[in-house]
Amino acid sequence: MSSIEDLQALKDAQDNHIRESWVSAMELRLVKQELQKCHQYEGVNHYANCQQLSNRYVDMLKDHRVKGYKIQEKEVESS
Numbered sequence: 749m750s751s752i753e754d755l756q757a758l759k760d761a762q763d764n765h766i767r768e769s770w771v772s773a774m775e776l777r778l779v780k781q782e783l784q785k786c787h788q789y790e791g792v793n794h795y796a797n798c799q800q801l802s803n804r805y806v807d808m809l810k811d812h813r814v815k816g817y818k819i820q821e822k823e824v825e826s827s
Contacts, residue, residue, distance in 0.1 A: 762817040769815050776812035779805050 783805050786798035 772812040773814045
């Protein structure tokens with residue numbers, strides 16, 4: 749009986765990881781959309797006026813990608 753509970757717990761953990769990954773990716777998308785709006789609104793001055801959004805977007809690119817649960821399992825196994 750415990751193996752069924754273990755499988756259910758594993759499935760719940762996988763679903764949670766995927767959900768968090770998608771939320772993170774959507775946050776990145778929102779920042780990208782705001783950056784695009786800023787570029788359109790500011791025109792030629794967008795280099796100076798949108799720099800903060802641009803830096804935030806570049807920093808978020810590193811960590812806010814959609815990652816499957818298999819990658820998480822490999823990270824756990826290697827540590």
